[in-house]
Amino acid sequence: MLSEESFNRLVLVEIGAAIATALLLLFITAPYGRHARQGWGVMIPAKWAWLVMEMPASLGFLALYFLGSRAFQAVPLIFCAIWQLHYLQRTFVYPVLQRGLGRPWPLLVALSGFSFQCLNGFVNARWISERGSYDLDWLWSPQFLVGVFLFLVGFWINMQSDAILRRLRQPGDSSYHIPSGGMYRWVSCPNYFGEILEWTGWAVMTWSLPGLAFALYTIANLGPRALAHHRWYQKEFSDYPAQRKALIPFLI
Ligand SMILES: NC(=O)c1ccc[n+]([C@@H]2O[C@H](COP(=O)([O-])OP(=O)(O)OC[C@H]3O[C@@H](n4cnc5c(N)ncnc54)[C@H](OP(=O)(O)O)[C@@H]3O)[C@@H](O)[C@H]2O)c1
Known part of the structure; x- marks a missing residue:
């Protein structure tokens, strides 16, 4: 399929995308959700945006994974299950569970998410089922154990925090309220922290460049957005808890 050089070039493109995203988001807040605004072209319902954006990371990833020559080895299968634990939930369950109407999304933002996930799904799926090599001993390596621990703790925090946000709205409601409970005691965006x-955790357990590229992109994407959400809360709610940080408890 792809030469090693071309594959590595794609991973470097993803790292470049992470750097470009961080720089761009320092000046422009991505125009969806509470930061949605006019002038970004055609808008689509939030539920459809999630489905479009995350399809390459769920079903696309799965198809590519099973094209790999190591797809039926134990460690790659465990990686695949861990990845899909997140992405099947995000693509098919998360949008359905949303209670309120949600702000419509610019199609442009959904398509840029889709493009990113094509690249990200490709390099990560190909890495774990074809290019990376993991024997059974990897399951006892510090990287695997620490990585899985971080992933599962993050997954739990992310799910819990998204569920708290969901319960803030009644069906048909699209207004914002101050979230409380869970890690909202300490930060405005624990879902992003998770x-x-x-x-x-994924980067650590796979100990791979594609994993690192995705972790960097996630930080580049969600870090600036957490700061923007935090400033927005402080501006909109005069009684917003003063000690609450944006993203990392007690720090940022
Ligand atoms: N890996 C990545 O790079 C990446 C990128 C983006 C998102 N994500 C994940 O996708 C999930 C959703 O992301 P997001 O950016 O949409 O998160 P978000 O801004 O926290 O919003 C999540 C949902 O909760 C609603 N909501 C948020 N704050 C609320 C409040 N104070 N009161 C009532 N409802 C509120 C939002 O409604 P509105 O839509 O109406 O604002 C939206 O439906 C998160 O788990 C995030 O971690 C991951």
Whole structure:
């Protein structure tokens, strides 16, 4: 299929995308959700945006994974299950569970998410089922154990935090309220904190450049957005908890 050189070039493109995203988001807040605004072209319902964006990371990933020559080895299969634990939930369950109407998304943002996930799904699926090599001993390596721990803790925080947000709205409601409970005691965006932990865990458990590229992209994407959400809460709610940080408890 692809030469090693071309594959590595694709991973470098993803790392470049992470750097470009971080720089861009320092000046422009991605125009979806509470930061949605006019002038970004055609808008689509949020539920459809999630389905479009995450399809390459769930079903696309799965198809590519099973094209790999190591697809039926134990460690790659465990990696695949861990990845899909997140992405089958995000693509097919998360949008359905949303209670409120949600702000419509610019098609442009959904398509840029889709393009990124094509690249990201490709390099990560190909890595674990074809290019990377993991024997059974890897399951006892510090990288695997620490990585899985980080991933599962992050997954739990992400799910819990998204569920708290969901319960803030009644069906048909699209207004915003101050979230509380769970890790909202400490930060404005624990769902993003959990997501960053998950993909950092993925990078550690796979000990791979594609994994690192995805972790960097997640930080580049969600870090600036957490700061923007935090400033927005402080501006909109005069009674917003003063000690709450944006993303990392007690720090940022
Ligand atoms: N890996 C990545 O790079 C990446 C990128 C983006 C998102 N994600 C993940 O995808 C999930 C959703 O991301 P997001 O950016 O949409 O998160 P978000 O801004 O926290 O919003 C999540 C949902 O909760 C609603 N909501 C948020 N704050 C609320 C409040 N104070 N009161 C009532 N409802 C509220 C939002 O409604 P509105 O839509 O109406 O604002 C939206 O439906 C998160 O788990 C995130 O980690 C991952």
